[in-house]
Amino acid sequence: MLKKANSDLVRRQNRGLFLETLRQHGPLARITLGHKTGLSPASITSISAQLIDEGLVYSVGEDEAAAAQLRRGRPLTRLALNPRATNVLAVSISVDSIELVFADFSGATHAPVKLRMDTYDIPKEEFGPRVAHEIKANARKLGIELISISRIGIAVQGVADTITGEISWSPAFRARDIPVVKPLERILGIPCSIGNNANMIAEALIAADRKKYSGNTAVVFLGHGVGLGLILNGVVYGGANGRAGEFGHMNHLPDGPLCRCGRHGCLEAFSADYGIVRMANSGQTHDFDVHAAVRDEDMRGLEQAAEAGDAIAINAFNRAGEVLGFGIARLIALINPQQVVLAGPGTRAYGLMKDSIWEALRRGLVHDLRKYVEFEVVPYGKDMITTGTLVETLRHLDRDVFATGQKSAIVEFAGRKIA
Amino acid sequence: MLKKANSDLVRRQNRGLFLETLRQHGPLARITLGHKTGLSPASITSISAQLIDEGLVYSVGEDEAAAAQLRRGRPLTRLALNPRATNVLAVSISVDSIELVFADFSGATHAPVKLRMDTYDIPKEEFGPRVAHEIKANARKLGIELISISRIGIAVQGVADTITGEISWSPAFRARDIPVVKPLERILGIPCSIGNNANMIAEALIAADRKKYSGNTAVVFLGHGVGLGLILNGVVYGGANGRAGEFGHMNHLPDGPLCRCGRHGCLEAFSADYGIVRMANSGQTHDFDVHAAVRDEDMRGLEQAAEAGDAIAINAFNRAGEVLGFGIARLIALINPQQVVLAGPGTRAYGLMKDSIWEALRRGLVHDLRKYVEFEVVPYGKDMITTGTLVETLRHLDRDVFATGQKSAIVEFAGRKIA
DNA sequence: TGATTTATTTTAGCGTCCAAAAAAATGTTG
DNA sequence: CAACATTTTTTTGGACGCTAAAATAAATCA
Known part of the structure; x- marks a missing residue:
């Protein structure tokens, strides 16, 4: 069944499209954004003004290479996702270890943090709090404020129930139905989602x-x-x-x-x-x-x-x-x-x-x-799982959080704005 | 990737929603349509005025039952899909026979026409023209003008290639890759699509x-x-x-x-x-x-x-x-x-x-x-296949043809308008 | 008959998009 | 170096579709 459409939908969809296009292609001039999205220059100006005001997007200088070759006309100014708008985190769970990869809104990552953890025999109610603790500690170490993290994506080998947010079964655990999403959200106050490794690799392939x-x-x-x-x-x-x-x-x-x-x-x-x-x-x-x-x-x-x-x-x-x-x-x-x-x-x-x-x-x-x-x-890179998890997490922000353009979303998730 | 949105999208989607809602629930008052679709009364008035003007929808009297129980206030006038707006046809192909079910825009069907046809040994290039001939003959018999038929849906047991419109393989035929959609479209000038029986049954279940x-x-x-x-x-x-x-x-x-x-x-x-x-x-x-x-x-x-x-x-x-x-x-x-x-x-x-x-x-x-x-x-009814085919065909009209509201669509497909 | 109730239409306004015009910012040329 | 050319970006003016609120329509109730 179709759903009702109104100008709200139009705004959300086009802002989402704008953000996704920047994410896919990197910094782009307004005119290029217009071509890629199909939106008119006027609309691009209007949307970018809003996104800049909200601190999600900012102007970067002209492309060096483009500037070098002399061209007539007004020089283009490129827009880019503002790395400081917010942060995200990918958590990859495997046997005896978990891996944390922090990234900013532009997708730039910090070095992966690999932590040994005796997952197989951990009591199921301890796992979530342990992970939450590691997230807190490592975020502090990297100078990332918890409140600046908008979303956490979790990947695990095995069966992850996306509805309940539990690990139904995984070779990494002896126990079953290990709650993950709920304890993390409760302790950290950050929205979380969980999926399995293979799906995350699929996400990474789509992005590539x-x-x-x-x-x-x-x-x-x-x-x-x-x-x-x-x-x-x-x-x-x-x-x-x-x-x-x-x-x-x-x-x-x-x-x-x-x-x-x-x-x-x-x-x-x-x-x-x-x-x-x-x-x-x-x-x-x-x-x-x-x-x-x-x-x-x-x-x-x-x-x-x-x-x-x-x-x-x-x-x-x-x-x-x-x-x-x-x-x-x-x-x-x-x-x-x-x-x-x-x-x-x-x-x-x-x-x-x-x-x-x-x-x-x-x-x-x-x-x-x-x-x-x-x-x-395809050649296997160990980072495909976390890459895919980040891709999925950032797309969720682009489409469902920041695309709405509601102040609440910005304040709640972004934490700060850029002058 | 998202797609660009504009007022065109809004119109299409809401008109489609309007038509689908009427199709699902039968005649409804504007106020009820508003509740079911989530659109405001003003929008319903506006959309229904257009659809009535285009001959797709018309006013039917007040519901007998509702009228009987005395209620205060202005009586509601119900809107319904106009049966005379256009016609569609479902074709079901099975071993040694084909079945034709003609229906009007409201979904009301004529009695199924079952035709014996030696499908198994028919030369593959003869099949399409044979079916086209039967469609012409039987439409005439029922007093249905060919030009009033907007779309034909075809169902077959076996493997139907929805892209090429051919029957790749079916127990009903010795030959393979039997062209169906193309010859029918060429001879009759009516858009066609093909799918397999099981998918049509799924459509029927969704509709039910x-x-x-x-x-x-x-x-x-x-x-x-x-x-x-x-x-x-x-x-x-x-x-x-x-x-x-x-x-x-x-x-x-x-x-x-x-x-x-x-x-x-x-x-x-x-x-x-x-x-x-x-x-x-x-x-x-x-x-x-x-x-x-x-x-x-x-x-x-x-x-x-x-x-x-x-x-x-x-x-x-x-x-x-x-x-x-x-x-x-x-x-x-x-x-x-x-x-x-x-x-x-x-x-x-x-x-x-x-x-x-x-x-x-x-x-x-x-x-x-x-x-x-x-x-x-589920108990099996022989008509599930044609029912599902009709459902799918009519939905396509609702969403992708008549929802656009472009004159060309109306003139080309509907053939006539109702005063 | 006038009050009440309910459905529908009209009005006025809003948000978003867009074409076209204007402005901005640079290179080119005589 | 001033006028022109070129390209990007912004501004303007309008269109379209939705909506809240007011107005209207058409019935019942008292």
């Missing part, structure tokens, strides 16, 4: 190449687990309560090998690192501890063995690829994406799995569907 | 109970094949080119039994009618002709046998349910819908499959995901 990834794209994350971020109609899709994309726990083979989730035959039990290691050590299938984290050097060793021709190792990667291929085939049959992107540290072994992935796609997917899908492997 | 189905719902269609309509964020999701929801050809078991699509182990090969029949006649697995249509009476016979305790028949339905259950488990893991709805003639045998469906869900899906999903079986 909007054109390419903004249709329907499935981002498969290979690592300690197997995750999935779905971009549907250009937007990251979360499902009814953020639980979409549990690709790793999509069943592959009824009654197959044990998975970390306690069920049998999940895709992850074949294709995540521990599934591959187990397959390679097939003698000890039964007493294999699925919960033990696979060390990076062990995984690299196995990859090297496979590359050196070790039949058992090769077979383990083949099997992982085959199951992954069938999973992707099922995914494509359901979602019909334009693109499937493989990401995560597990893609290091893509060369070892490639053939079996494609063989499985051939066996498991009608040609009509297969022929339309582009397949891609 | 907007509140219930407008979040994230998966509609599984059981019949000669197994289809899927996905409602994501309240909108039917088509995928990159309308091929989403190929649930029936989602692989269940690598190298399993032969499917109509030519691959092995698709879900449909177990759970569609022919899969069940084959399983029951397991002696002749190898020379079973998957392309032969299963007759309704045979299917009913098998159901009765199972209900009477025939072990072989019971086993066939159990197996169908098990595979369906695993498929639904995979679907839920990927999509995280609020609801899963079973529809189609195959649901007659739901009682025979229920236990095995649920057992498979238990085995194939983590509890965290299972516990949030509501499960529902």
Whole structure:
């Protein structure tokens, strides 16, 4: 159903568009903003005057390069997002550590702060307060006032319930349903949201190449687990309560090998690192501890063995690829994406799995569907998760907080204005 | 990325909202329209004056029931969609027949016209012209001028490419990539669109109970094949080119039994009618002709046998349910819908499959995901497909054609105006 | 008949956009 | 160096659509 439209909507949408355009392209002259947004010069003047008055945007000098090459006419003055307008924070939770990345409104980040934390055995009600404490301490260390932080985005591997703000299940915790958003909001007084790693990587991809990834794209994350971020109609899709994309726990083979989730035959039990290691050590299938984290050097060793021709190792990667291929085939049959992107540290072994992935796609997917899908492997950067989290958080500010142009939003979230 | 907003957008959106509200609730007084849409009485007066002038809406008398119970004050005058504003047509294509349902702008339908047509062996370039011919002939028979038809919606079982407007693959045709939209548009001069049956059923469900189905719902269609309509964020999701929801050809078991699509182990090969029949006649697995249509009476016979305790028949339905259950488990893991709805003639045998469906869900899906999903079986009406097609077609008119309020749209599509 | 009630229309004004004109700020040229 | 050319930005004047409030319409009530 459509929603009522009025001038309020127009203002919000165009201010949001203005901010998003600046965020995407960096400092731009008013005239360029007009071209990119489709708004008239008059409107750009009007909107920018407001945003400057509110301290969200400010004038920076003419572009050096542009100024160098002599051109006639009035020189352009570029506008930029004001870094001092506000701050945000991305929190990435993984096994035994959390990472904090503070950024200003322009998206410039401070150096990541990595903190050891014994997540696995922490009592569930202590986790939120511990994180809140670390946030306070580290913000102080960096000279960032708490009140200047408008929003905190949190990323976690596993199942995050976006509605309740709890971590339903994650390999980083023994406990379930760990409250995160509520305690942080209560203690810090800052709006928070939570999502899973794969969705954040999808956000990072969209930000990196909007054109390419903004249709329907499935981002498969290979690592300690197997995750999935779905971009549907250009937007990251979360499902009814953020639980979409549990690709790793999509069943592959009824009654197959044990998975970390306690069920049998999940895709992850074949294709995540521990599934591959187990397959390679097939003698000890039964007493294999699925919960033990696979060390990076062990995984690299196995990859090297496979590359050196070790039949058992090769077979383990083949099997992982085959199951992954069938999973992707099922995914494509359901979602019909334009693109499937493989990401995560597990893609290091893509060369070892490639053939079996494609063989499985051939066996498991009608040609009509297969022929339309582009397949891609992206190099994995550790910072993709926090980058994506920041992108998502800042977009929320652009669209839903600062775009409204209501004084309350500015005062409440921005904390200060620039003269 | 956001899009530019201006008063044009406001007009379109509010006119669309006005029309959709009338379509959903039937004749309404201006004051009620105001409450339902959130628009002010002044705006309602203004918009309705325009729509009346354009012949899209007209005044009907006061509601009898409301008039009967004496009330003070100026009596309300109700507005309704003008049936004579334009006409639309739904075309449903199935094996060996096509069905035409003409409707006016208010959604009132003529009696369905069912036409035998040997679809399976028709040369692919003849199909479009044949359908066009039937449309012309039957419109004339019903006294409907061709020029009064604004839009034609087409539904087909199988894979319809919404971009090219071709039937990529369907059990109703031996050929592939049968052009439909283009020839119809060329011959009739009327805008057309095509989609698959399951999506149309999803549309019909949304129309029947907007509140219930407008979040994230998966509609599984059981019949000669197994289809899927996905409602994501309240909108039917088509995928990159309308091929989403190929649930029936989602692989269940690598190298399993032969499917109509030519691959092995698709879900449909177990759970569609022919899969069940084959399983029951397991002696002749190898020379079973998957392309032969299963007759309704045979299917009913098998159901009765199972209900009477025939072990072989019971086993066939159990197996169908098990595979369906695993498929639904995979679907839920990927999509995280609020609801899963079973529809189609195959649901007659739901009682025979229920236990095995649920057992498979238990085995194939983590509890965290299972516990949030509501499960529902809806009685199947043969008209759901054409109803859904009409709903979709009329909504397109409401939102994208008549909402613009441009004279060209009115003249071009409506054909005539009412005094 | 006049008061009351309810629905609808009219009026006056507001916010946003935009085309066109004006202004600003620089380079070019005779 | 003054007039002209060019380009960016601002200002002006108006359009469009929404809305609150006032006015009007059309009924019932007493």
